[in-house]
Amino acid sequence: MSIQRIAVVGGGFMGGGIAQCAAQGGYDVTLVDLKQEALDKALADMRDSLGRLCGKGIVKEPAEAVLARISTSTELEAVAGVDAVIEAVFERIPVKQDVLGKIDALLPAGGLIASNTSTIPITMLAGFTSRPESFVGMHFFSPVPVNPLLEIIPGAATSPDALAQAEELGVRFGKRNFVVKKDVPGFIMNRVFGAMTCEAMRLVESGVGTVEDVDGGMTTGYGMTLGPLAIADLAGLDVCLMAFGNIAELDPDGPIQPPEILKQRVAAGKFGRKSGEGFWKYDARGKATGPAV
Ligand SMILES: NC(=O)c1ccc[n+]([C@@H]2O[C@H](COP(=O)([O-])OP(=O)(O)OC[C@H]3O[C@@H](n4cnc5c(N)ncnc54)[C@H](O)[C@@H]3O)[C@@H](O)[C@H]2O)c1
Secondary structure (H helix, E strand, O other): OOOOEEEEEOOOHHHHHHHHHHHHOOOEEEEEOOOHHHHHHHHHHHHHHHHHHHHOOOOOOOHHHHHOOEEEEOOHHHHHHOOEEEEOOOOOHHHHHHHHHHHHHHOOOOOEEEEOOOOOOHHHHHOOOOOHHHEEEEEEOOOOOOOOEEEEEEOOOOOHHHHHHHHHHHHHOOOEEEEOOOOOOOOOHHHHHHHHHHHHHHHHHOOOOOHHHHHHHHHHHOOOOOOHHHHHHHHOHHHHHHHHHHHHHHOOOOOOOOOHHHHHHHHOOOOEHHHOEOOEEEOOOOOEEEEOO
C-alpha cells in the first residue's frame, strides 16, 4: 500500500519534529496529542524551525506550504483516516500498550504502525496490536528536523513490505536509515551511548576524573563535538535515567545500569540544559558556563 497520509501520535519534543519531517517529505500529516498546549507548542516550534531551514535553503518550499500539510487533533479518532501512524508518546510500557491498542482498533486494516520508542523491544510493542506484521520501530534522534539519523527496527513478525515502507518513509523524511538486525532493548545507538555515558558518570562519581577531564578528553581525542556528559545534559538527565533504567530492567546483566550520581542529579531537579544545570551549568541561552559536579 502506498502511504500518503500519516498521523503522529504524541506531539511532544519528538512528535512535532517527526510531523515536520513528514510534511517536508510531502505527506499530509495529522499530529495528535491529548493536550492542546502540546499541539500549540509543536506548531510554534515547527514554524521557528522551518523559518531557519527555509532561510538556509535546506527546505526549498516556502514554510507556509509545508505547514499547510499539517493538521492537529486532540482526538485519537483522527488516525482512522490515515495510512500509517508513528507513535511518540511517553516511554512507559503501560502508556504505550494502551495507546497502541487504541490505534490498532482505529487504523484501517493494512495500515502501518511505527513506534519511536528509544528502548522498548519492537516485538513486545507489536504484541499490543493485532497486526505485528505491520508494526516496525522507527527511532528518530533529536533535534529531529536537523538530525539525519534514523534507526529502523523490524520486530520478530515485521513483514518485508512493512520494513520497506518504513525505509521509504525514512528516505522521504530526509533521513539516513540504519536497519537494526536484532530487536534488543535500546537497539544499537542507545546501547553504545548508554554504555559510554554510564561509564563516564561512574568515573566522575568515583573521582577518577572531573567532568572537564571526561568530556574534554573525549572531544579532544575521539572527534566528538560534545562529550558524553554534555550530550546527556542536552538530552535531559531525566530522559537518560528513564532510558537507561528501561534498558537495565529488560537486560539486567547488560552494561547499562543507571549510576547513583545520575539518580541523585535527577532527584535534585538537575535535569541538564533545560533546567540550567546537570553535569554542567548553563546560562539563560543554554551555553555551558562550567562544571556543576
Ligand atoms: N527525547 C528524546 O531525545 C528522544 C529521542 C528518541 C526517541 N524518544 C522517544 O520518543 C517518545 C516521546 O518522547 P518525547 O521526548 O517526545 O516525550 P514528550 O514527553 O516530550 O512527549 C510525549 C507526548 O505524548 C503525549 N501523550 C501521552 N499519552 C498520549 C496519548 N495517549 N495520546 C496522545 N498523546 C499522548 C503527551 O501529552 C506528550 O505531549 C518516547 O518513546 C521516547 O523514548 C525520545
